[in-house]
Amino acid sequence: MNTETQTDLLKYDRKHIWHPYTSMLDPLPAYPVVSAKGVRLTLEDGRELIDGMSSWWAAIHGYNHPELNKAAKQQIEAMSHIMFGGLTHPPAVELASLLLKLTPEPLQKVFFSDSGSVSVEVAIKMALQYCYSQGLRKKDKLLTIRSGYNGDTFGAMAVCDPVTGMHKIFRGILPLHYFAEAPRCRYDDKWNDKYIENFRDLINAHHDEIAAVILEPVVQGAGGMRIYSPQYLRYVRALCDEYDVLLILDEIATGFGRTGTMFACEQAGISPDIMCVGKALTNGYLSLAATLTTSNVSDAISSGDPGVFMHGPTFMANPLACSIASASIQLLLSSPWQERIRRIEKQLKNELSSCAGLPQVADVRVLGAIGVVELNQPVDIAAAQKQFVEKGVWIRPFGNLIYIMPPYIIEEKDLRQLTSAITEVVGC
Numbered sequence: 001m002n003t004e005t006q007t008d009l010l011k012y013d014r015k016h017i018w019h020p021y022t023s024m025l026d027p028l029p030a031y032p033v034v035s036a037k038g039v040r041l042t043l044e045d046g047r048e049l050i051d052g053m054s055s056w057w058a059a060i061h062g063y064n065h066p067e068l069n070k071a072a073k074q075q076i077e078a079m080s081h082i083m084f085g086g087l088t089h090p091p092a093v094e095l096a097s098l099l100l101k102l103t104p105e106p107l108q109k110v111f112f113s114d115s116g117s118v119s120v121e122v123a124i125k126m127a128l129q130y131c132y133s134q135g136l137r138k139k140d141k142l143l144t145i146r147s148g149y150n151g152d153t154f155g156a157m158a159v160c161d162p163v164t165g166m167h168k169i170f171r172g173i174l175p176l177h178y179f180a181e182a183p184r185c186r187y188d189d190k191w192n193d194k195y196i197e198n199f200r201d202l203i204n205a206h207h208d209e210i211a212a213v214i215l216e217p218v219v220q221g222a223g224g225m226r227i228y229s230p231q232y233l234r235y236v237r238a239l240c241d242e243y244d245v246l247l248i249l250d251e252i253a254t255g256f257g258r259t260g261t262m263f264a265c266e267q268a269g270i271s272p273d274i275m276c277v278g279k280a281l282t283n284g285y286l287s288l289a290a291t292l293t294t295s296n297v298s299d300a301i302s303s304g305d306p307g308v309f310m311h312g313p314t315f316m317a318n319p320l321a322c323s324i325a326s327a328s329i330q331l332l333l334s335s336p337w338q339e340r341i342r343r344i345e346k347q348l349k350n351e352l353s354s355c356a357g358l359p360q361v362a363d364v365r366v367l368g369a370i371g372v373v374e375l376n377q378p379v380d381i382a383a384a385q386k387q388f389v390e391k392g393v394w395i396r397p398f399g400n401l402i403y404i405m406p407p408y409i410i411e412e413k414d415l416r417q418l419t420s421a422i423t424e425v426v427g428c
């Protein structure tokens with residue numbers, strides 16, 4: 001594309017297209033990308049950027065992968081989409097069986113949907129219908145932890161952190177739920193019972209109104225990139241059992257290896273009653289998510305009133321997305337992913353450690369293929385982004401956070417370019 005068309009494109013974009021969480025009055029510049037391959041995004045002007053974001057946790061195998069392209073092309077030749085009401089197809093069955101093999105054993109039923117937020121809506125609805133069908137009509141609240149992020153739709157937003165989720169704007173529309181303080185125990189902290197006190201007090205006081213606990217296991221993503229001890233989750237599971245409350249784990253960001261185990265809940269050795277997966281499910285090729293649950297939950301819903309689960313998205317179990325998802329999971333399983341994540345974790349720890357202890361840095365934390373530098377001040381996003389692009393990397397900070405979660409296939413040298421860019425921009 002010549003420069004004139006490029007300028008036109010950017011002008012049009014700026015004037016008419018809303019980007020995530022942006023103003024239309026003075027939007028931050030958006031960089032035009034024309035292609036992507038491996039860990040590199042190619043800008044319209046020919047510059048290449050090493051991707052530190054995996055397109056928001058999705059592109060774990062990198063971009064333009066021959067195996068995934070092949071799966072997509074083969075499925076297009078057969079069928080791209082058919083409705084899922086009254087019909088089924090091999091891609092859905094294959095993907096469901098793969099998911100059930102990989103996830104904790106008690107999870108036996110799969111509900112497909114088209115995005116992470118919708119899979120969370122589905123999870124919440126399952127929990128509410130589970131209680132309703134057993135005559136527990138008072139149980140219509142959720143309990144979660146602060147600093148969480150579970151999606152942008154109303155049901156999901158109602159369990160996001162009330163401050164960063166801007167609940168005050170939507171007061172009166174959002175259902176009110178219970179919020180425990182965010183886990184204070186860091187990943188490696190020695191356990192102290194006071195870490196669970198606030199959560200225990202809330203579930204103890206309100207369990208007869210609470211249908212489910214919902215949270216992100218071990219790593220809280222967009223709500224603050226916090227990493228907490230798996231021990232906390234063990235207590236949450238035990239308290240849910242004690243008080244007869246369902247446990248929903250949102251593994252949309254953590255799923256498919258990101259934290260070093262296939263799912264983050266494995267680190268606590270626990271299993272949820274309902275689990276949401278999305279993001280890396282199709283390696284970012286298409287939007288697809290799933291909500292998994294136990295036979296206990298599905299039996300209760302199915303034998304109660306109205307006897308069916310009240311949800312059914314138009315693009316449910318889209319065959320194209322399911323085929324790519326199965327290919328992506330197979331690719332993950334046939335790769336040395338644990339070794340790759342361990343290597344990335346080690347390198348992130350080594351190369352980001354120079355930032356720790358500096359006056360402008362509040363914290364440095366690393367788990368699996370996730371590296372976070374938290375500053376004491378909000379990052380000037382436009383300025384930092386520009387600096388990163390000039391250094392040949394794609395890193396998008398938010399709030400006080402500069403963080404990366406690169407594709408698992410990233411090589412040592414490319415990862416070093418990402419971490420060097422961070423240390424240079426932060427001034428470590």
Ligand SMILES: *Cc1c(COP(=O)(O)O)cnc(C)c1O
Nearest residue numbers: 115116117149150151221252253
């Ligand atoms: C991204 C995310 C969601 C929402 O997924 P969308 O596909 O953006 O709707 C929900 N929960 C967590 C933990 C996420 O990271």
